[in-house]
Amino acid sequence: MRRILIVGNWKMNKTATEAAAFVHNVARRLPASPTVEYVLAPPFTAIESVRATLGSSSTIQLGAQNLFWEDRGAYTGEISAPMLKDLGCRYVIIGHSERRTLFGEREDAIQKKLHAAFTHELRPILCIGESLLQREEGKTEEVLRQQLHGALAGHSLHSVTALTIAYEPVWAIGTGKAATTDQAVAAHRTIRAFLAQMWSTDVAEATRILYGGSVTPHNIDTLLRSDQIDGALIGGACLQADAFVTIADIAQSIGARQ
Numbered sequence: 001m002r003r004i005l006i007v008g009n010w011k012m013n014k015t016a017t018e019a020a021a022f023v024h025n026v027a028r029r030l031p032a033s034p035t036v037e038y039v040l041a042p043p044f045t046a047i048e049s050v051r052a053t054l055g056s057s058s059t060i061q062l063g064a065q066n067l068f069w070e071d072r073g074a075y076t077g078e079i080s081a082p083m084l085k086d087l088g089c090r091y092v093i094i095g096h097s098e099r100r101t102l103f104g105e106r107e108d109a110i111q112k113k114l115h116a117a118f119t120h121e122l123r124p125i126l127c128i129g130e131s132l133l134q135r136e137e138g139k140t141e142e143v144l145r146q147q148l149h150g151a152l153a154g155h156s157l158h159s160v161t162a163l164t165i166a167y168e169p170v171w172a173i174g175t176g177k178a179a180t181t182d183q184a185v186a187a188h189r190t191i192r193a194f195l196a197q198m199w200s201t202d203v204a205e206a207t208r209i210l211y212g213g214s215v216t217p218h219n220i221d222t223l224l225r226s227d228q229i230d231g232a233l234i235g236g237a238c239l240q241a242d243a244f245v246t247i248a249d250i251a252q253s254i255g256a257r258q
């Protein structure tokens with residue numbers, strides 16, 4: 001069974017104080033669910049205040065938006081996996097398209113970050129997705145396979161059990177123009193086929209594949225109705241408490257994948 005995973009990626013939004021107020025409002029409105037997991041990924045500076053506000057028994061889990069692959073040392077400005085673990089993070093987003101395009105993150109860095117996450121038992125959410133030009137040129141499948149190969153080659157079967165993949169077409173992120181369910185499903189099938197080929201059908205069936213890019217309370221239902229879409233990585237809509245709660249409610253009404 002694949003539990004639905006709803007991940008809020010706050011990007012560079014909310015101070016520690018604003019983040020605490022948000023989760024104070026939202027946490028009590030999200031009942032525990034056997035079929036849905038919720039994760040919030042605040043900026044590093046707000047992780048501690050979110051953790052303190054949620055307390056130890058919350059239904060919302062903590063994630064980070066990035067990490068650096070070394071554990072410690074002279075890497076000014078970076079944050080390591082042990083630091084995130086110590087703050088109570090369970091998940092970490094890796095290879096988001098904004099990191100790739102704005103900060104020049106390349107495959108070798110993404111591979112090392114995944115390795116660090118696996119080593120420290122953080123669950124990585126690996127983001128991949130094609131640009132508009134790549135889609136228009138009919139290269140979507142090829143790009144997804146290249147990105148998967150670039151990030152995952154060299155990782156053992158044992159480690160990938162904790163992996164989640166987020167399909168996020170670059171043209172859909174923050175644009176208000178989400179992929180259609182058919183487009184997302186086609187990409188998810190490509191990803192699952194790659195995982196089956198690289199490891200096994202069991203791994204492919206067990207790995208959660210999320211969709212991300214302009215997900216809102218209005219389109220989440222249609223997306224999650226497909227059993228190929230195991231959840232969502234959500235930016236803008238997760239900054240508003242009511243929208244986050246509505247999305248969570250809809251996810252709960254749908255349930256898990258068999």
Ligand code: PGA
Nearest residue numbers: 173174213214234235236
């Ligand atoms: P969006 O962002 O929901 O605002 O499009 C998604 C993401 O970047 O993960």
